[in-house]
Structure formats: structure tokens, C-alpha cells
Amino acid sequence: MSSATTFAKAFNNQLYNLIKSLSDRFPNIKELKLALTGIETLKRFNPKKSIDFFILHGYKFRNLIMEKNEEAFKNINYQSDITNLMSTSEFEKTISHYNINTSEYKDVDIMEVIKKFWHNFDVDERENIWKYLQVLMELCDKYIAESISKR
Numbered sequence: 001m002s003s004a005t006t007f008a009k010a011f012n013n014q015l016y017n018l019i020k021s022l023s024d025r026f027p028n029i030k031e032l033k034l035a036l037t038g039i040e041t042l043k044r045f046n047p048k049k050s051i052d053f054f055i056l057h058g059y060k061f062r063n064l065i066m067e068k069n070e071e072a073f074k075n076i077n078y079q080s081d082i083t084n085l086m087s088t089s090e091f092e093k094t095i096s097h098y099n100i101n102t103s104e105y106k107d108v109d110i111m112e113v114i115k116k117f118w119h120n121f122d123v124d125e126r127e128n129i130w131k132y133l134q135v136l137m138e139l140c141d142k143y144i145a146e147s148i149s150k151r
Contacts, residue, residue, distance in 0.1 A: 004048070004150070007143040011051040011136060012043045018132040019110060025125070026117060035110055055140050058111070062140075065133045070126075074115055 016039045023032035042050045064072045114129060121129065 002146070002150075004143055004146040007139050007146060008048040008051045009043070011054070011139040011143065012039060012047055014132060014135050014139065015039055015050060015054075016043070018129070018136075021128070021132075022110070022113065026113075029113060031113055032110075051140060051143055054136065055144065059137070059140055062137050065130070065137055068130045070118075074118060076111070076115075 016036065019032055019035045019039060023029070023036060026032060039050065061073075061076065063069075064076075118126070
């Protein structure tokens, strides 16, 4: 197994753990349950796809996350990024190949859920979310570095 695959699997586990902790905190939010199912599906069928999508559409927020810039974090329009992502041919090929019904996931945007409920989190919960997001970014750094070194 390549290091890139190892980083992708670690990324999926971290992302799953973040979503699971949010789902436990807010058990009535169906988007979180759907997100867990989506991550489980990608983990089984194509573990690199979730980190690839995250790098394409979430990595641009790296500095804001590493700096824990709460104001900038709350002002990002993540939904437009999700809409753009779901209209890409790469996304379409992936969902077609794995026969994934995207209508279930249409409104699933974990960053929007975090943003929406940010005011409900206490200081420790916010710190834990920042740590999860920072670890995801660090795993992306390692995945990118490994992928570049293979070229």
C-alpha cells in the first residue's frame, strides 16, 4: 500500500470521526447521518476520492483553518463550492461509476452544518472542531507531498 493511500485512509477516518462527533452532538440533523453513509461508501469503494475532492474544494481554506480564523470561517459560502463540485464531470463520473444516488446527498455540506451551529458549540467543542479540521489539512499536505514525489 502506498503512502498516499495510507494518508487517504487516515483522512477518511478523521473525516468520519468529525462527522460522527457532530452527529452524536446533533442527532436530529439528517444531513450528518447521510454524510456518514457517504464517507463509509467512499472508504469502501475509493478511499482517495474524498481527499481528492476535499483538496479541490476545501484545501483553499487551509490558512484560515490553521489560524483558527473564526470570523472568516463563518463568512465563507461553502454551499456555492458544493454546487460547483457537484456539477463537475469528475464528480459525475465518480457517482455514476459507484452508482451513488446524489439526490440523498444534495443538501449535505458538513462545513455549512458546522457554520450553522457554531454558536451552539462551547469553547472546548470549537477547539475540537478546529483540531479535526487542522488534522485533515495536515493529512492533505502529506498526501499532496507524497503524490508529487511519485511523479
